[in-house]
Amino acid sequence: xxxxxxxxxxxxxxxxxxxxxxxxxxxxxxxxxxxxxxxxxxxxxxxxxxxxxxxxxxxxxxxxxxxxxxxxxxxxxxxxxxxxxxxxxxxxxxxxxxxxxxxxxxxxxxxxxxxxxxxxxxxxxxxxxxxxxxxxxxxxxxxxxxxxxxxxxxxxxxxxxxxxxxxxxxxxxxxxxxxxxxxxxxxxxxxxxxxxxxxxxxxxxxxxxxxxxxxxxxxxxxxxxxxxxxxxxxxxxxxxxxxxxxxxxxxxxxxxxxxxxxxxxxxxxxxxxxxxxxxxxxxxxxxxxxxxxxxxxxxxxxxxxxxxxxxxxxxxxxxxxxxxxxxxxxxxxxxxxxxxxxxxxxxxxxxxxxxxxxxx
Ligand SMILES: Nc1ncnc2c1ncn2[C@@H]1O[C@H](COP(=O)(O)OP(=O)(O)O)[C@@H](O)[C@H]1O
Ligand SMILES: [Mg+2]
Numbered sequence: 001x002x003x004x005x006x007x008x009x010x011x012x013x014x015x016x017x018x019x020x021x022x023x024x025x026x027x028x029x030x031x032x033x034x035x036x037x038x039x040x041x042x043x044x045x046x047x048x049x050x051x052x053x054x055x056x057x058x059x060x061x062x063x064x065x066x067x068x069x070x071x072x073x074x075x076x077x078x079x080x081x082x083x084x085x086x087x088x089x090x091x092x093x094x095x096x097x098x099x100x101x102x103x104x105x106x107x108x109x110x111x112x113x114x115x116x117x118x119x120x121x122x123x124x125x126x127x128x129x130x131x132x133x134x135x136x137x138x139x140x141x142x143x144x145x146x147x148x149x150x151x152x153x154x155x156x157x158x159x160x161x162x163x164x165x166x167x168x169x170x171x172x173x174x175x176x177x178x179x180x181x182x183x184x185x186x187x188x189x190x191x192x193x194x195x196x197x198x199x200x201x202x203x204x205x206x207x208x209x210x211x212x213x214x215x216x217x218x219x220x221x222x223x224x225x226x227x228x229x230x231x232x233x234x235x236x237x238x239x240x241x242x243x244x245x246x247x248x249x250x251x252x253x254x255x256x257x258x259x260x261x262x263x264x265x266x267x268x269x270x271x272x273x274x275x276x277x278x279x280x281x282x283x284x285x286x287x288x289x290x291x292x293x294x295x296x297x298x299x300x301x302x303x304x305x306x307x308x309x310x311x312x313x314x315x316x317x318x319x320x321x322x323x324x325x326x327x328x329x330x331x332x333x334x335x336x337x338x339x340x341x342x343x344x345x346x347x348x349x350x351x352x353x354x355x356x357x358x359x360x
Pocket of ligand 2 (some may be wrong): 092093094209210
């Protein structure tokens, strides 16, 4: 449903508008004369729409460019709930921006719902719904009008748009706010309105950029319920977040990104299993717990095994892999396993091991 190949984005310099031209050069607004261009031999800008090029490509001094995304390869399947997890500045919004045609990539390719992001952007936009990082309803319109105007933009009749809007507002528990000004809505209600707007034209893919930032825990849970339902209905969802727990709870698969680089991509379970460090295996035993612990301590991959009451606590560097051997060791000591609990390493542990830093 979504594929990116070596997708890259470099924000050149900063502080003034640029747009990339088909020839690969950079067009500057008329009259623009940034400092780095006035150096000897710099291209001249003369008149409206003038093209500034030096043999095809031009670049500002080193240190001013920001490589927001570096050769990103992703493959997201139809119906998947896919998460982009990373700290602030990782490149999440840039990735969503490119996939939703709001940001132009500087290298690589991307396709969404069968459309190339730059060759077929008009059709692409019809096939996607976007919930931006900050709610951006039209504050001059009430709740229902926001949805109906959006419907008109996608060619829906007023009656059809109203029907769909009422249906979505009902599902998202804000039907009683149809005539409210959007400013009268809570943060959680505004975010739900944004999701309703994104879904009104029945897109194949829903993109959400950090949808729960700033919401209180209750509003966040309400949003999770909505997202889970959309996923259960078969919708393809791509969500960014810097909350590990959220990514872990909601997503089928996750891409962990940092500083524009893809660090890992897998299911939350497999990612957690890749995390180094220690799985705590708590085993309740019937019989001689001390003898059982002594044998558990000799199991390969187990760094320590201690007794607490009738439990053996083993620290495993190989996750659950050590479990069968632990059970054999306990039985070998003449004891019996009555209960067992594993606490896995977290995505946080994995992130720290990959980057040397914490996620938040
Ligand atoms: N329009 C822009 N112009 C220049 N730099 C930008 C722009 N947007 C984002 N960046 C930079 O690109 C990097 C990635 O940003 P972003 O994609 O917003 O990350 P995230 O959403 O993960 O916080 C950051 O270093 C950010 O400062
Ligand atoms: Mg962002």
